Amino acid sequence: MKKLEKKFFGIKKEMLSRPKPTVWVTRSLPAADRSSKNWSYAGFNPLTFPLLEISKPSEEPNLPLKKGILVFTSGNGVRAFSEKTTERDWSVVTVGKETQRLARKFGFEYPLTANGDSRDVANLILNNFSKDNNIYHCGGNNLQGSIVKDLLQKGYNAERLVYYNSTPIKVKPSINVNEIDYLILYSPLAARTLVKYQFNLLGVTVISISKATKDALGTLKGVRHKVSKEPNEMAIIDLVKNLEVMND
Template sequence: MRVAITRMLPEANATAARVRDLGHEALLAPLLSVEPREFDTNLAGAQALFFTSTTGVRAFAQATTNRNARVLAVGDTTADAARAAGFDDVTSASGDVIALAALAQVTLDPQAGPLIHIAGAQVAGDLVAKLKAAGFDAEWRVGYEAVATAALPAAFEQNPEIVLFHSARAAAAFVALGAPNSADMVAACFSEAVAEAAMRAPWKRVIVAPKPREEALLAAALTREGA
């Protein structure tokens, strides 16, 4: 099957390799691009650093050489990216923002210092609000902005059968560009929130990963067991 991968580069390249390993044709079709933003990288007194995407990890790693912070990551892929960037103390929530906030409540102390979330200019789930509601001093620092493409990627001219959406913003960008031929394609979505954004267009079928992990998304969308 021809599979359009809408996530940002360079992460889309790793997804494409996994799609090919499963025996399918991978079409790079990023609907968002990253624009770096200057931000405060001072972590003096901070209890922990939070990442909800590999893009956030990359933004921080490119902005500073500081790798001394304790890191809490939303999922295993993000945690792996943090370790690869040089962080030693990394814990994964293996889930979503709700799971990450819950992890903070059982592993961190509201009196032990502020929590810093490095993320994009638009975030889903409002992690900082959840942490503040739990009694923590939490701060959101914008390390980058994900900008929607002005035109549909050329890969969609190759008539993909499945479109992978890793984020609600990518799904919304596709809808904003008119969602051409969506009724003839399957939308495979990373989570229910992503599916909600995608379903503003008509699809042949919408698949939602049973867990917010890429391996679960690909299994649901591309393997015989998931199809």
């Protein structure tokens, strides 16, 4: 715990002397629980109200061939696949360090990781695996990026396998937005769901994990909107900390 706190966050004294900024964590459970802890360690007051729900598809795919390469671009993909089987004999490629960490936690040895987006994933595969390997992008029904398409164009055998569904919540979150300083969006689908419920976010700073997420939200009157330099939570937290320093 001490290592995580030290690595994450040297919090300025000024931030400790005033009320903690409140952050709306919109990502789905159970990932939202870990995010909430991360924000707490960083000196913020997180409120968890997911905009998306995770569920199993009505029909799950068969397990990939053992000589294949599994590609995970989200923690939900790692969890959903790992719940389907106890076998861990595949080579694994992940989109970033957070997903790599989770893959290791679930028992996959030596997962390779890209630098945070689908283009990096495709390039990593092109540079490290031959066309003899089948590539399986294991994820949800709203997969972002064009990994499979890019690999098919390069002559690889690649396919998408849907192990979970990510869908918008059906009831508007009962959150008091007047208490919110920062709203964190983790996906384009979450951004579109936020628009659907027409919150009055005047005075709230929205942080998107990627440009695609920002574009999905569009422009909201009176709302400051920033994009993380890298598509991971540590980069988002660093961005918000810097904004807090600028606000002092």
